[in-house]
Amino acid sequence: MIYTYTCPKCGDFAHNCTLSAYKPSVKCPSCKKMAERNLMADCESIISVVDATPKTLGSVADRNSDRRSVDERHDTFMKHNAYRFKKPNLPKGMEPLNRPGIDT
């Protein structure tokens, strides 16, 4: 593993060691002062490698939906819900049931 350490005099340097030989502080190779592990530098290098694109179908759909305009979303909603606003084709003399909260 390569770890990043910060020397108070020389700045950041990379230190290569095994996991079992890891120490939170090592001697600086230039000035021999004790240098502390720089966790933030190592975290930033890991984060930059992580791919943040969506991985599930639902998250892709949400992302694509967010990219559409309000008008486009309204058109799709009306297309998918047209049956809700259409009068049902019933025999003469019959009335559709009144569904509270939907038809009112």
Ligand SMILES: [Zn+2]
């Ligand atoms: Zn140093």
